[in-house]
Amino acid sequence: MDQKARLIDIARALNISVTTVSRALNNKLDISKQTKQAVLDLAKELNYQPNTLAISLRKKRTLKLIGVVLPNVDHYFFSTLLQGIMSEAHQNNYLVLVAESSQDATKEREILEEFVSYGVNGVLLAPSRESNYEENLLPLVKQRIPIVLMDRTYADYSSHFVQSDDYNGALEAVNLLIKNGYKRIAHIRGSDHWSIGSERYRGYADALTQNGREILKEYVVSCTLANKEEGFQAATTLFNLPNPPDAVFTVTDNVAAGVIEYCNQFNLFIPEQVGVVGFSNAEISALLSPGLTTVEQKGQDIGKLAFSFFLQSLSDKSKVFQKTFESKLIVRESCGSQLS
Amino acid sequence: MDQKARLIDIARALNISVTTVSRALNNKLDISKQTKQAVLDLAKELNYQPNTLAISLRKKRTLKLIGVVLPNVDHYFFSTLLQGIMSEAHQNNYLVLVAESSQDATKEREILEEFVSYGVNGVLLAPSRESNYEENLLPLVKQRIPIVLMDRTYADYSSHFVQSDDYNGALEAVNLLIKNGYKRIAHIRGSDHWSIGSERYRGYADALTQNGREILKEYVVSCTLANKEEGFQAATTLFNLPNPPDAVFTVTDNVAAGVIEYCNQFNLFIPEQVGVVGFSNAEISALLSPGLTTVEQKGQDIGKLAFSFFLQSLSDKSKVFQKTFESKLIVRESCGSQLS
DNA sequence: ATCAGCTCCGTTAACGATTACGAAAACTTC
DNA sequence: GAAGTTTTCGTAATCGTTAACGGAGCTGAT
Numbered sequence: 001m002d003q004k005a006r007l008i009d010i011a012r013a014l015n016i017s018v019t020t021v022s023r024a025l026n027n028k029l030d031i032s033k034q035t036k037q038a039v040l041d042l043a044k045e046l047n048y049q050p051n052t053l054a055i056s057l058r059k060k061r062t063l064k065l066i067g068v069v070l071p072n073v074d075h076y077f078f079s080t081l082l083q084g085i086m087s088e089a090h091q092n093n094y095l096v097l098v099a100e101s102s103q104d105a106t107k108e109r110e111i112l113e114e115f116v117s118y119g120v121n122g123v124l125l126a127p128s129r130e131s132n133y134e135e136n137l138l139p140l141v142k143q144r145i146p147i148v149l150m151d152r153t154y155a156d157y158s159s160h161f162v163q164s165d166d167y168n169g170a171l172e173a174v175n176l177l178i179k180n181g182y183k184r185i186a187h188i189r190g191s192d193h194w195s196i197g198s199e200r201y202r203g204y205a206d207a208l209t210q211n212g213r214e215i216l217k218e219y220v221v222s223c224t225l226a227n228k229e230e231g232f233q234a235a236t237t238l239f240n241l242p243n244p245p246d247a248v249f250t251v252t253d254n255v256a257a258g259v260i261e262y263c264n265q266f267n268l269f270i271p272e273q274v275g276v277v278g279f280s281n282a283e284i285s286a287l288l289s290p291g292l293t294t295v296e297q298k299g300q301d302i303g304k305l306a307f308s309f310f311l312q313s314l315s316d317k318s319k320v321f322q323k324t325f326e327s328k329l330i331v332r333e334s335c336g337s338q339l340s
Numbered sequence: 341m342d343q344k345a346r347l348i349d350i351a352r353a354l355n356i357s358v359t360t361v362s363r364a365l366n367n368k369l370d371i372s373k374q375t376k377q378a379v380l381d382l383a384k385e386l387n388y389q390p391n392t393l394a395i396s397l398r399k400k401r402t403l404k405l406i407g408v409v410l411p412n413v414d415h416y417f418f419s420t421l422l423q424g425i426m427s428e429a430h431q432n433n434y435l436v437l438v439a440e441s442s443q444d445a446t447k448e449r450e451i452l453e454e455f456v457s458y459g460v461n462g463v464l465l466a467p468s469r470e471s472n473y474e475e476n477l478l479p480l481v482k483q484r485i486p487i488v489l490m491d492r493t494y495a496d497y498s499s500h501f502v503q504s505d506d507y508n509g510a511l512e513a514v515n516l517l518i519k520n521g522y523k524r525i526a527h528i529r530g531s532d533h534w535s536i537g538s539e540r541y542r543g544y545a546d547a548l549t550q551n552g553r554e555i556l557k558e559y560v561v562s563c564t565l566a567n568k569e570e571g572f573q574a575a576t577t578l579f580n581l582p583n584p585p586d587a588v589f590t591v592t593d594n595v596a597a598g599v600i601e602y603c604n605q606f607n608l609f610i611p612e613q614v615g616v617v618g619f620s621n622a623e624i625s626a627l628l629s630p631g632l633t634t635v636e637q638k639g640q641d642i643g644k645l646a647f648s649f650f651l652q653s654l655s656d657k658s659k660v661f662q663k664t665f666e667s668k669l670i671v672r673e674s675c676g677s678q679l680s
Numbered sequence: 681a682t683c684a685g686c687t688c689c690g691t692t693a694a695c696g697a698t699t700a701c702g703a704a705a706a707c708t709t710c
Numbered sequence: 711g712a713a714g715t716t717t718t719c720g721t722a723a724t725c726g727t728t729a730a731c732g733g734a735g736c737t738g739a740t
Contacts, residue, residue, distance in 0.1 A: 006697085019719075019720065020719060026698085028699095031719080032718060035719085050457060050697075051397070051457060051695090051697065052457045053396050053402070053458070054697040055696080055697055056393050056697095057391075057724095057726065057727090058725050059698075062393075074623075076414065079413050082413050082438075083412070086413070087440070090439065090447075090451075093454075095454060096438055096439065097436065098437075099426060099430065099436065100426050100430075111430075114435060117389055257627045283624060287568065288628070289600075346726060346727090347727065358727080358728095359690065360689060362728065363689085369688095370687070370688055370689070371687090371688065372688060390726085391725090393726075394725070395728080398728050399727090399728075682739105682740085683740085684740100685738090685739105686735100686736080686737075687736080688733105689732105689733090690731105690734100691732085691733095692729100692730090693728105693729090693730085694728085696725105698723105699722100700721105700723085701720105701721085701722090701723105702720090702721085705716100705717085708713100708716085709713085709714080709715090710714105
């Protein structure tokens with residue numbers, strides 16, 4: 001009784017054919033004003049909602065549906081990324097399937113397969129750390145499903161992507177530390193498999209050499225999960241060196257939070273004794289004490305552009321859309337800029 | 341050539357009927373081993389992918405698809421909520437449509453309609469502030485689509501829900517401040533339209549009266565967005581009163597972050613001069629200095645349970661599933677518990 | 681030889697919408 | 711009033727898949 005209203009329900013009630021009802025609702029020509037009005041009125045009364053499935057099937061046009069795969073949604077950067085995607089998608093009447101790979105390449109592959117079998121029109125992917133082109137992406141490429149990569153890319157595959165300029169961001173961050181007088185700058189970096197790990201390291205290394213400084217192995221500590229705990233641990237290692245650093249550049253803000261906690265705990269004053277710069281401009285960076293100098297990653301903008309690249313790639317199959325957002329330093333207390 | 345293979349293509353190639361092909365692929369009984377094998381082989385060769393639209397249309401429901409509507413995904417609590425939902429959903433082979441209402445009841449309604457016309461099997465909804473039952477939920481209820489509410493509920497509608505115990509959480513938080521010797525406890529509260537705003541205020545008020553204290557109007561400041569800036573502003577108001585408070589309980593951790601920033605900036609020592617307690621146990625609460633005492637909201641658990649309620653409601657149509665998670669205080673430095 | 685009971689498969693009608701085609705009704709025009 | 715034109719509507723096919731039903735063919739028991 002209260003079931004969903006269909007065209008046939010309206011048709012029977014008005015004693016006309018389904019075709020006529022369809023015509024009325026779709027603003028077609030071959031229909032009189034009166035019947036059209038009657039249909040529209042009844043449709044409104046019954047709260048008629050067309051069945052998208054049936055329409056798509058009939059029109060042989062797929063549903064407006066895209067899939068988004070992220071390593072973690074509770075990570076601030078990714079959640080803003082998602083927000084950007086969803087706002088664009090909603091404006092274009094696309095629905096968004098979301099799944100979390102939890103940084104697990106196998107799970108990522110499973111998700112992508114599910115998405116494909118569900119008939120998504122495209123995939124926006126922020127690859128997990130161990131994701132590789134051959135196994136994860138090739139199947140989609142074969143099926144000609146548009147893919148836009150976000151945040152990181154594959155070394156062996158050129159596709160649409162939107163990322164932030166990790167290299168220059170890191171370069172500027174370390175340059176700032178140098179300019180502010182820090183002498184022994186350490187880096188807590190991400191893993192090599194991870195493009196943001198290697199890109200940010202590259203920026204760190206080049207900033208040092210461009211300023212005629214050496215890169216000391218013991219000043220570079222790797223982490224894998226890039227969270228606060230690892231930051232604390234790495235700080236412990238660094239500050240217990242015979243010749244400890246006087247500044248730390250970290251691969252993410254969360255890692256920097258661990259460093260700051262270590263310094264607060266062991267009375268190393270920031271920025272007087274130790275300078276700290278993070279990466280991401282996560283929510284926490286403004287809330288930490290002292291405020292964390294960091295490199296902005298515009299999650300929303302990246303997400304929006306990624307979706308718009310997907311849309312454009314539908315109409316222009318041959319073109320490859322790529323964008324690297326410029327990095328921007330957000331200077332707060334932790335890097336000693338206020339000292340001079 | 342590269343067109344998608346359909347059942348009829350396989351059927352024609354093997355000179356059998358579509359039904360038989362369908363039977364082979366769906367592991368039905370009435371079929372011989374040989375034909376079944378032949379179909380499976382050819383299907384694999386042609387890389388047959390069933391058309392989910394057609395299946396869903398025929399079965400009158402989509403295959404394992406649920407919709408999630410949240411006010412904001414970049415809010416930490418909601419992102420953990422989403423995480424909980426997605427982890428359960430993935431385990432049960434459900435795909436998850438996600439959309440953001442941006443606290444806009446009209447947009448929320450649009451999203452819900454879209455979800456329905458896509459044939460989702462259920463909806464998990466964290467209602468926006470102005471969402472009302474009549475307009476937003478009634479249409480779904482009429483169509484007998486299972487709905488599980490999260491975080492807040494409707495006064496005029498009893499349904500499945502999962503929420504955290506805002507009232508008792510607030511009560512305990514304020515009791516702790518009282519126990520730790522704070523005399524003039526203020527509250528920065530959320531708006532009245534918002535159940536967490538009124539529930540947490542109710543807890544605050546009852547804690548005071550149960551301890552024989554007065555509720556002073558000037559000690560209760562309202563905010564709408566519940567962010568750090570509003571917290572800073574409210575702190576400015578409170579600490580410039582002729583008789584300023586010596587403790588503040590805030591509706592969210594972000595608001596508390598604003599208060600802490602104010603105190604740090606104007607040299608009000610926490611917890612010695614001012615006690616602060618927040619709500620949510622957001623990521624930032626552990627990273628702030630001093631660490632913020634707060635009430636835990638188990639986003640992941642709430643999300644997981646909400647999904648499992650949805651699943652259960654499918655098999656047991658008549659039962660109503662409801663759960664209020666107990667609140668739990670997370671005690672850190674900001675509330676003076678270390679002082680005594 | 682007849683009948684019951686399998687196994688295996690095809691025919692047909694759905695699911696809810698769109699659309700080509702043609703026919704009835706209404707309106708012109710001479 | 712007959713012929714032509716236009717407006718308005720219905721019939722039936724179609725999208726890709728599933729499912730109720732029935733029928734052929736074979737086996738084995740009576």
